[in-house]
Amino acid sequence: MTAFVSPVVEVSDFWEWYELALKNGWTDGLVVAPPTERQVSRIIEYLGRDPKEVVGVVGPRDGVGTIEQIAINCAMAGCAPEHVPVVVAALEAMLEPEFNLHGVQSTTNPCAPLVIVNGPIVAELGFNAGEGAFGGGSRANACVGRAVRLILWNIGGGVPGQTDMSSQGQPAKYLFCAAENEAASPWEPLHVERGLRRDQSAVTVFACQSPDPLFVPGDAGRILKVIASTLPTTGVNMFHTAGQFLLSFGAKPAQELARAGLTKADVRRWVWEHARYEVGWLRRSGVLVEGEGHMYYWGHGEESVPDLSRLPDDARLPMVRGPEMIHVAVIGGASQWWMGMSAGWGNYGGYAVTKAIGGPRRTS
Amino acid sequence: MKLVVPHTTYRSEGVRLAPRPPSLAGKTVGFLDGWGRRTEDGSYAMYPLMEELRKLLEERHGTGDVIWRKKPSISKPAPKEQVAELLSRADVIINGEAA
Numbered sequence: 082m083t084a085f086v087s088p089v090v091e092v093s094d095f096w097e098w099y100e101l102a103l104k105n106g107w108t109d110g111l112v113v114a115p116p117t118e119r120q121v122s123r124i125i126e127y128l129g130r131d132p133k134e135v136v137g138v139v140g141p142r143d144g145v146g147t148i149e150q151i152a153i154n155c156a157m158a159g160c161a162p163e164h165v166p167v168v169v170a171a172l173e174a175m176l177e178p179e180f181n182l183h184g185v186q187s188t189t190n191p192c193a194p195l196v197i198v199n200g201p202i203v204a205e206l207g208f209n210a211g212e213g214a215f216g217g218g219s220r221a222n223a224c225v226g227r228a229v230r231l232i233l234w235n236i237g238g239g240v241p242g243q244t245d246m247s248s249q250g251q252p253a254k255y256l257f258c259a260a261e262n263e264a265a266s267p268w269e270p271l272h273v274e275r276g277l278r279r280d281q282s283a284v285t286v287f288a289c290q291s292p293d294p295l296f297v298p299g300d301a302g303r304i305l306k307v308i309a310s311t312l313p314t315t316g317v318n319m320f321h322t323a324g325q326f327l328l329s330f331g332a333k334p335a336q337e338l339a340r341a342g343l344t345k346a347d348v349r350r351w352v353w354e355h356a357r358y359e360v361g362w363l364r365r366s367g368v369l370v371e372g373e374g375h376m377y378y379w380g381h382g383e384e385s386v387p388d389l390s391r392l393p394d395d396a397r398l399p400m401v402r403g404p405e406m407i408h409v410a411v412i413g414g415a416s417q418w419w420m421g422m423s424a425g426w427g428n429y430g431g432y433a434v435t436k437a438i439g440g441p442r443r444t445s
Numbered sequence: 446m447k448l449v450v451p452h453t454t455y456r457s458e459g460v461r462l463a464p465r466p467p468s469l470a471g472k473t474v475g476f477l478d479g480w481g482r483r484t485e486d487g488s489y490a491m492y493p494l495m496e497e498l499r500k501l502l503e504e505r506h507g508t509g510d511v512i513w514r515k516k517p518s519i520s521k522p523a524p525k526e527q528v529a530e531l532l533s534r535a536d537v538i539i540n541g542e543a544a
Contacts, residue, residue: 087451142457183522235453388487
């Protein structure tokens with residue numbers, strides 16, 4: 082059994098534990114599994130790492146993320162030891178500067194870190210990448226997503242109204258983990274696009290909103306036109322802050338686009354070129370007010386933006402800086418023409434980061 | 446049932462406030478501005494709250510020079526160069542605003 086730094090307490094049953102967890106603020110309200118000495122030890126022994134080893138400092142409260150603290154939170158999330166390297170990779174990804182975890186945790190925006198899992202580990206651990214991938218159906222999605230949340234809660238200290246100032250939050254804050262459906266995808270997997278090998282397992286984290294569902298029936302041309310006519314709306318976060326967004330295609334529309342010869346890169350470029358704001362429409366809608374043209378479109382945090390009120394009616398403005406700011410993944414089954422659009426946090430951060438999932442470091 | 450419960454330690458533990466100057470008179474005040482205020486020509490000026498604070502400090506405490514720097518992004522830490530410049534040139538620093 083591991084010698085723990087953290088306190089060991091004795092409780093008589095699950096309900097006493099749950100009350101204790103609520104009283105001490107160790108959960109956001111959802112039920113948490115009891116972190117028994119045995120389960121926490123099993124996780125640490127599986128990882129083969131020093132329980133005092135620091136993976137990183139987690140904002141906004143700058144809690145020290147030791148292997149022991151991570152293991153405790155993973156046990157509370159219901160993780161088996163094999164799930165934990167996925168959680169550790171997700172944490173490492175969130176700690177990269179471009180993710181700006183401190184900001185993601187404390188912003189008024191409702192974004193939450195989405196974890197997308199790729200590679201052989203998806204099948205090995207049974208992640209759900211098909212029907213309902215965002216909405217349950219697998220212990221792996223649930224426990225990894227929940228462990229990330231509890232680490233951000235207990236180690237990062239992202240508590241609503243105290244440090245997490247998200248005006249409304251969103252259900253995905255409870256947990257937000259899915260896998261790419263590589264088996265049904267006609268395209269290159271997300272982690273391969275982002276520089277890793279197909280036989281590697283990886284996580285990509287991206288701070289975003291829950292997928293806004295789009296129904297895109299028809300041939301490739303129609304699918305793209307529906308996307309282009311739906312996305313550029315003025316209330317969507319990118320209108321104010323650019324940044325990045327994610328298009329998560331169900332397998333059916335992805336396969337239809339691929340049948341027409343389109344790659345992920347083609348889709349990204351087409352959407353970037355065609356999903357645009359027409360200045361005349363902004364003017365007619367009353368959104369564009371003379372003298373305030375530079376206040377809204379990309380007006381938060383961008384150094385140089387055009388004054389929209391000086392542009393002609395036929396000027397068309399992109400949603401984000403370039404096609405590379407649009408992520409494409411195949412998440413979900415082939416049962417219908419559904420896809421999702423997840424707005425990112427904007428140019429403040431939360432940008433997608435991909436990390437390979439390390440294996441346990443057992444020596445015996 | 447024996448449980449190992451969360452016990453987070455924080456990096457800030459043991460960090461103390463910097464020593465305060467006995468007087469602000471004549472002191473150089475650094476302003477690290479998150480927002481700034483967009484002017485008509487598209488450039489930036491001091492955020493109104495900071496601007497008011499600057500005036501109050503001058504009126505009530507007779508503060509000296511002002512160094513104003515706008516962060517490239519409201520949500521990201523200031524670049525190391527900005528922090529180093531303010532630390533080396535300013536006696537006191539206002540490092541944020543909330544309104």
